[in-house]
Amino acid sequence: MSLDPKEPPRHLGGELVIPVMAVIFTLYYFTTIWNSPWTAQVSAFAIGGILLFVCALFFIKMVGYLQRGEGRLTFGNLFSYEDIRSGRIGLLITTVGFCVLIGDLGFTLTTFLFLWLSMAILGKFKRLGLITLTATLMSLGGWAVFIWAFETRFPRGWFENTMRMVLSNG
Numbered sequence: 001m002s003l004d005p006k007e008p009p010r011h012l013g014g015e016l017v018i019p020v021m022a023v024i025f026t027l028y029y030f031t032t033i034w035n036s037p038w039t040a041q042v043s044a045f046a047i048g049g050i051l052l053f054v055c056a057l058f059f060i061k062m063v064g065y066l067q068r069g070e071g072r073l074t075f076g077n078l079f080s081y082e083d084i085r086s087g088r089i090g091l092l093i094t095t096v097g098f099c100v101l102i103g104d105l106g107f108t109l110t111t112f113l114f115l116w117l118s119m120a121i122l123g124k125f126k127r128l129g130l131i132t133l134t135a136t137l138m139s140l141g142g143w144a145v146f147i148w149a150f151e152t153r154f155p156r157g158w159f160e161n162t163m164r165m166v167l168s169n170g
Contacts, residue, residue, distance in 0.1 A: 009069065010072070011071070012062050012066065013072075013073050014077040016073075019058050023052060026048045026051050087124075090117075091118060094114060094117045095114070097117075098114040102155050105157045106155050106158060107142065107154035107155055107157070108142065108143040108160060109157050109159050110155075110157070112135050112136060115134070115138055119134065143163070148167070
């Protein structure tokens with residue numbers, strides 16, 4: 001941070017969005033593991049505790065900026081033209097789309113679409129053949145490990161149901 005008196009105060013509100021959401025999610029997650037085995041509880045509390053500690057350090061740093069007058073609780077930097085140009089908004093929409101569609105399309109197909117779109121956005125829609133191959137291999141790998149081998153309760157869709165019929169009648 002520059003101490004130049006001409007430099008405007010930093011917009012801290014936008015920087016606090018993710019840490020605040022992380023704290024809320026972590027506290028919610030803690031409430032969901034009470035009935036889990038103690039080993040899962042220990043792991044969850046260890047990882048969650050580290051996340052809460054790091055967020056606390058970040059909040060302390062932000063309070064320092066406020067006290068020194070180097071920052072304000074404004075959201076001027078939350079969205080900018082750079083977000084559109086860099087693909088951040090596209091990645092946000094892709095992530096929300098994944099969450100909305102996974103129940104209907106199933107784990108494998110939704111994962112493929114999410115990976116393909118994310119990599120295409122980040123790669124400026126170049127090398128689409130490599131992106132398609134990578135997304136296909138990763139989503140099929142996820143299906144093979146999580147649904148076929150470990151039989152997790154991930155959402156099943158057309159692909160999972162088709163593969164179950166093919167493998168059981170095969």
